Amino acid sequence: MELDNVTLSRLLTSMTxxxxxxFATIGVGIPLMIAIAEGLGILKKDPHYTLMARRWxxxxxxxxxxxxxxxxxxxxxxxxxxxxxxxxxxQAISFPLFMETFxxxxxxxxxxxxxxxxxxxxxxxxxxxxILPVILGSTLSAFFITTVNAFMNTPQGFTLENxxxxxxxxxxAMFNPAAPSKTLHVIVTAYVASALxxxxxxAIQMLRGKMTxxxxxxxxxxxxxxLIFAVLTGVTGDxxxxxxxxxxxxxxxxxxxxxETEKGADFILFGTLDxxxxxxxxxxxxxxxxxxLSFSDFNAPxxxxxxxxxxEIPPLYIHYLFDIKMTFVGLxxxxxxxxxxxxxxxxxxxxxxxxxxxxxxxGPLAMINIELGWMIAEIGRQPWILRGFMKxxxxxxxxxxxGSMFWLFFALYLFLGIFCTIVIRKMFIHxxxxxxxxxxxxx
Amino acid sequence: xxxxxxxxxxxxxxxxxxxxxxxxxxxxGFFAYYGKVTKKDHLISNIISRYLxxxxxxxxxxxxxxxxxxxxxxxxxxxxxxxxxxxxxxxSLVLLAIRGSFYAFSNYGSKENKIYLFLYGATGLLIPASLxxxxxxxxxxxxxEKNGVIEFLAEKLLTSIYSWSVVIIAxxxxxxxxxxxxxxxxxxxxxxxxLAILRQYALFWTVPTILSSFLLFVGLRDNNLHFYQNIIDRxxxxxxxxxxCFLIASLLILxxxxxxxxxxxVMLQFFFAFFGYGAAHLPYILDPYITIYNGYTNETSGxxxxxxxxxxxLLLVPSLLFLFKLFLFDAEYVQGxx
Numbered sequence: 193m194e195l196d197n198v199t200l201s202r203l204l205t206s207m208t209x210x211x212x213x214x215f216a217t218i219g220v221g222i223p224l225m226i227a228i229a230e231g232l233g234i235l236k237k238d239p240h241y242t243l244m245a246r247r248w249x250x251x252x253x254x255x256x257x258x259x260x261x262x263x264x265x266x267x268x269x270x271x272x273x274x275x276x277x278x279x280x281x282x283q284a285i286s287f288p289l290f291m292e293t294f295x296x297x298x299x300x301x302x303x304x305x306x307x308x309x310x311x312x313x314x315x316x317x318x319x320x321x322x323i324l325p326v327i328l329g330s331t332l333s334a335f336f337i338t339t340v341n342a343f344m345n346t347p348q349g350f351t352l353e354n355x356x357x358x359x360x361x362x363x364x365a366m367f368n369p370a371a372p373s374k375t376l377h378v379i380v381t382a383y384v385a386s387a388l389x390x391x392x393x394x395a396i397q398m399l400r401g402k403m404t405x406x407x408x409x410x411x412x413x414x415x416x417x418x419l420i421f422a423v424l425t426g427v428t429g430d431x432x433x434x435x436x437x438x439x440x441x442x443x444x445x446x447x448x449x450x451x452e453t454e455k456g457a458d459f460i461l462f463g464t465l466d467x468x469x470x471x472x473x474x475x476x477x478x479x480x481x482x483x484x485l486s487f488s489d490f491n492a493p494x495x496x497x498x499x500x501x502x503x504e505i506p507p508l509y510i511h512y513l514f515d516i517k518m519t520f521v522g523l524x525x526x527x528x529x530x531x532x533x534x535x536x537x538x539x540x541x542x543x544x545x546x547x548x549x550x551x552x553x554x555g556p557l558a559m560i561n562i563e564l565g566w567m568i569a570e571i572g573r574q575p576w577i578l579r580g581f582m583k584x585x586x587x588x589x590x591x592x593x594x595g596s597m598f599w600l601f602f603a604l605y606l607f608l609g610i611f612c613t614i615v616i617r618k619m620f621i622h623x624x625x626x627x628x629x630x631x632x633x634x635x
Numbered sequence: 636x637x638x639x640x641x642x643x644x645x646x647x648x649x650x651x652x653x654x655x656x657x658x659x660x661x662x663x664g665f666f667a668y669y670g671k672v673t674k675k676d677h678l679i680s681n682i683i684s685r686y687l688x689x690x691x692x693x694x695x696x697x698x699x700x701x702x703x704x705x706x707x708x709x710x711x712x713x714x715x716x717x718x719x720x721x722x723x724x725x726x727s728l729v730l731l732a733i734r735g736s737f738y739a740f741s742n743y744g745s746k747e748n749k750i751y752l753f754l755y756g757a758t759g760l761l762i763p764a765s766l767x768x769x770x771x772x773x774x775x776x777x778x779x780e781k782n783g784v785i786e787f788l789a790e791k792l793l794t795s796i797y798s799w800s801v802v803i804i805a806x807x808x809x810x811x812x813x814x815x816x817x818x819x820x821x822x823x824x825x826x827x828x829x830l831a832i833l834r835q836y837a838l839f840w841t842v843p844t845i846l847s848s849f850l851l852f853v854g855l856r857d858n859n860l861h862f863y864q865n866i867i868d869r870x871x872x873x874x875x876x877x878x879x880c881f882l883i884a885s886l887l888i889l890x891x892x893x894x895x896x897x898x899x900x901v902m903l904q905f906f907f908a909f910f911g912y913g914a915a916h917l918p919y920i921l922d923p924y925i926t927i928y929n930g931y932t933n934e935t936s937g938x939x940x941x942x943x944x945x946x947x948x949l950l951l952v953p954s955l956l957f958l959f960k961l962f963l964f965d966a967e968y969v970q971g972x973x
Contacts, residue, residue, distance in 0.1 A: 253739060254739055254740065256739075257735055257736045257738070257739030257740075258736050258739075260695055260696075260735055261695070261731065261732035261735040261736050262732065263699075264695065264698070264699055264728065264731060264732065264735075265728050265732060267699055267702065267703065268702065268724060268728055269728075270713075271706060271712075271713040271716070271717035272717050272720065272721050272724050272725065273717075273721075274717075275713055275714045275715075275717035275718045276714065278706065278710065278713035278714065278717065279710050279711060279713055279714040282706050282707065282710035282713055282932070283710050283932045283933055283936050284936070286703070286706060286707030286708075286710070286932065286936060286940060287707070287936065287939055287940065287943065289703045289706070289707065290703055290704065290707050290940060290943055290944075291943065292703075293696065293699055293700050293703045294943070294947040294950070294951070296696060296699075297693070297696045297700065297947075297951060298950065298951065298954060300693050300696050301693060301951070301954045301955060301957075301958050302954065304693065304958060305957070305958055305961060308961075309961065312961075325954075357933065358933070359933060359935065360932075360933050360935050360936050361935065362935065362936050362939050589717065589718055589721060590718060590784065590785070591718050591719070591721040591722075591785075591787075592721075593721060593722050594721070596722075597721065597722065597725045600725060600726070600729060601725070601729070604729050604732055604733070607733075608732065608736055611736070611737075611740055612736070612740070615740045
């Protein structure tokens with residue numbers, strides 16, 4: 193089968209993003225967790241937390257490295273794979289792209305300082321202060337880059353004449369209607385996923401029999417933060433639904449298999465769809481909830497897919513992705529909620545094997561959810577690359593050789609993924625926390 | 636001055652910054668591997684890793700910065716170069732990715748791994764070799780537009796003597812810049828063993844540096860005459876200054892004196908040569924398709940990018956200085972006491 197350039201460009205971009213987003217998510221969330229751990233260590237004068245921050249920071253450097261290089265890949269691939277898109281959109285999005293680089297530069301400088309100055313300050317609080325610009329930098333870079341994606345969904349702030357941009361208002365382009373809900377959701381979910389990855393690591397250690405004070409403290413801190421952020425995600429998800437209903441109704445309608453515009457629309461979860469008749473079967477249907485989620489009014493009309501030309505409707509399978517995502521959200525919240533509830537009321541149930549197994553799963557589930565969320569967002573924008581202005585099929589490169597480039601990058605990501613895992617494992621297995629603590633106390 | 640010119644100067648300055656810091660980094664990778672092979676690594680690897688550890692990531696950001704900046708100021712660059720350079724661009728990207736990640740793997744992971752070190756050393760030479768071809772391409776003749784289809788003449792590039800002389804000068808310059816910097820760093824660390832070896836490396840690369848520059852001039856004359864004429868007629872003095880700086884730097888290193896000042900002159904040497912080259916290249920970004928005027932973004936975006944850039948620099952320069960104060964200019968850190 194011969195794939196065309198558009199399909200290949202999409203495949204290569206998806207692959208890069210699927211790989212990069214793992215490291216980008218960790219990159220945004222982990223610094224916050226490091227700051228909390230180091231801060232607790234200083235407040236409680238508890239060397240366990242300080243050690244936790246130190247170890248997390250060390251593992252973090254490896255993921256940052258992979259994040260940096262894959263981020264460079266996607267940055268350049270935008271121009272290499274979508275030159276026509278960049279020629280049009282480049283003028284409007286250069287501002288946030290530029291700002292993103294600055295934010296990242298800022299982060300990189302302070303991360304370098306943070307890593308190498310653990311014992312160089314007289315007061316530990318000075319060292320803690322250095323992580324703050326790292327958090328600021330990573331969160332801001334997530335913010336800026338997400339506004340670029342938001343711009344693709346709700347482009348504004350420019351005028352087009354014969355396919356050429358005439359005037360641009362970069363600020364209006366950046367603060368487009370999709371920006372607030374998207375950036376908020378991306379940043380908060382990055383915090384959730386990072387906290388839950390750390391939860392998983394601690395839980396796996398405990399399942400392997402390492403029931404030490406260190407792992408117990410680590411699990412409790414990470415899982416509690418995970419729950420807090422996960423609850424916040426509910427809020428940001430709600431903001432996203434309201435945004436979609438207003439500005440991108442076809443995406444919401446595709447997610448919800450909502451065909452007829454109607455008042456008091458039902459919320460649909462699970463189920464199957466008959467492609468011909470658009471009949472939904474075996475679903476869970478909550479009456480009028482979709483209207484409520486969209487407009488805070490049970491009787492508000494929700495636009496359906498039938499209002500749109502057939503070639504401007506996103507693929508309907510994104511509903512299934514949404515189902516999986518919501519199931520995982522349910523699992524994550526119940527696991528962490530149980531754990532936190534036990535940690536307050538029933539301490540001896542906290543480290544129950546079954547619960548630990550569940551907690552060990554939350555990290556991977558959260559990461560899968562990040563991927564699913566992006567897939568829903570991106571596939572849900574189809575067929576547009578710049579909604580209303582340019583279709584994906586018009587943006588791809590005309591250059592030859594895309595197929596081999598796909599495999600080249602596939603090999604690269606495989607290679608990086610394998611080595612990254614090996615290195616991180618080695619780093620921690622060869623140097624268990626108890627030994628490290630003893631060594632540091634001696635010094 | 637118009638904003639088009641201001642924009643390209645800003646970008647060119649950034650590219651210059653990248654060339655200096657990246658050369659130090661690329662060359663250091665090569666020397667680290669070379670040291671290992673010639674069993675001198677116990678003398679120099681310490682110096683190299685102490686400098687590189689805190690700064691490698693910043694080097695990479697410099698590159699991304701330049702890249703994002705040029706797309707921002709001159710969006711047509713994305714269209715022409717993006718279409719033409721899919722394959723060479725992707726290969727450079729893979730090399731950069733391998734280098735960045737394997738540096739982190741070997742530095743924070745397992746220090747003694749030879750494969751990591753080899754990948755790190757080899758990419759240190761391959762990356763400048765592949766990136767510098769973009770400069771060759773920008774001189775014109777390798778990207779053609781026929782009936783709206785952009786074509787990259789890879790074969791012509793690969794068989795051109797001029798293009799290879801650019802590759803050679805790039806590699807030699809990398810080793811030269813890196814060796815002179817590391818000499819300075821070793822002297823600062825009062826590490827006599829490392830200093831002796833690194834000073835040798837530095838001196839070794841002086842002559843090839845200047846010889847290859849002449850080769851480049853000859854190649855340029857055959858390749859792009861009006862560009863060459865521009866250099867000879869209008870910017871000859873920049874290259875003369877560059878040559879004088881080169882002489883001063885080499886002399887200081889030869890006399891074993893003021894290594895810091897010597898490195899400063901190396902930086903000036905490349906500053907004059909690089910800006911002379913850039914000035915002579917104007918107004919073209921891609922000869923003859925993109926100039927800084929026809930490829931320029933709209934006025935609003937351009938002005939805003941300049942403002943953001945200045946504000947950003949106000950933030951970054953103090954942070955960079957803070958970093959340098961902690962790692963480069965802190966004698967105790969350099970000497971390994973911290």
